[in-house]
Amino acid sequence: MxxxxxxxxxxxxxxxxxxxxxxxxxxxxxxxxxxxxxxxxxxxxxxxxxxxxxxxxxxxxxxxxxxxxxxxxxxxxxxxxxxxxxxxxxxxxxxxxxxxxxxxxxxxxxxxxxxxxxMPEKLVRKAIDEANGDVSLSDLYRKFQVSASAMNWRLRNLGLTKYVKGAG
Ligand SMILES: [Zn+2]
Missing domain, CATH: 1.10.10 (Arc Repressor Mutant, subunit A)
Structure with missing residues (x-):
C-alpha cells in the first residue's frame, strides 16, 4: 500500500x-x-x-x-x-x-x-492554511477536481466550512 x-x-x-x-x-x-x-x-x-x-x-x-x-x-x-x-x-x-x-x-x-x-484531510487543511484566509469553495473543488457539493460535504464533516468562502 x-x-x-x-x-x-x-x-x-x-x-x-x-x-x-x-x-x-x-x-x-x-x-x-x-x-x-x-x-x-x-x-x-x-x-x-x-x-x-x-x-x-x-x-x-x-x-x-x-x-x-x-x-x-x-x-x-x-x-x-x-x-x-x-x-x-x-x-x-x-x-x-x-x-x-x-x-x-x-x-x-x-x-x-x-x-x-x-479529499484527504491533510491536503484539505493544507490548501486552506496556504491560502491565508482567502479561499473559496470553488478554489477548493477545482483544486481537488470534485463537485462543489462533494467538497462542501467534506468541509462540513471536517468542521472547516467557516474558513472557506461560499461553503456552509
Ligand atoms: Zn455504491
Whole structure:
C-alpha cells in the first residue's frame, strides 16, 4: 500500500492510477445504462473492472470511480458478479446487475471512503492554511477536481466550512 500512500500526497488525487496500481481495471467515459453513475464487475480472471458513466462530468466520474473503489476495498465479499450504482449511489436493478447484498450502510461507507481518498484531510487543511484566509469553495473543488457539493460535504464533516468562502 506504500505506492498508494504516495499517490495521496498531492491534489488532485489520481484516482485512476490508484485503482490500476491495485491491479484493477478502469473504464472512464463508459457506456453504462441510463441513470447509472458507476459500476464494478468481476472479470473472468478474478480482477474487477470499475467504470464511470460517459454521461457525467469528469469531476463526478472521479467520485464514482472512488466510490466503486470503496466497494472493492470494503465490500469485496458482497460484490459477487458485480453491482451498479444509480445517480444517488444506491445499488439498483436499473443497470446490468441487481446486487441486493449491498445496503444503504454500505453505500454510505463507500461515499465516505471516496471523500477521504479524493479529499484527504491533510491536503484539505493544507490548501486552506496556504491560502491565508482567502479561499473559496470553488478554489477548493477545482483544486481537488470534485463537485462543489462533494467538497462542501467534506468541509462540513471536517468542521472547516467557516474558513472557506461560499461553503456552509
Ligand atoms: Zn455504491
Amino acid at each position: 506504500d505506492i498508494v500512500k504516495s499517490m495521496l500526497d498531492d491534489a488532485p488525487i489520481n484516482i485512476e492510477a490508484i485503482i490500476r496500481s491495485l491491479g484493477q481495471e478502469v473504464v472512464k467515459d463508459a457506456d453504462l445504462p441510463a441513470d447509472i453513475s458507476g459500476q464494478i464487475k468481476k472479470l473472468p480472471d478474478g480482477r474487477y473492472e470499475l467504470s464511470s458513466s460517459a454521461g457525467e462530468h469528469y469531476y463526478r466520474q472521479r467520485f464514482s470511480l472512488a466510490h466503486e473503489l470503496g466497494h472493492y476495498i470494503l465490500h469485496n465479499s458482497l460484490i459477487g458478479a458485480g453491482l451498479d450504482d444509480n445517480t444517488k449511489y444506491r445499488s439498483t436493478s436499473e443497470g446490468n446487475y441487481y446486487n441486493t447484498a449491498i445496503e444503504l450502510a454500505h453505500e454510505r461507507q463507500a461515499n465516505s471512503f471516496a471523500a477521504s481518498v479524493l
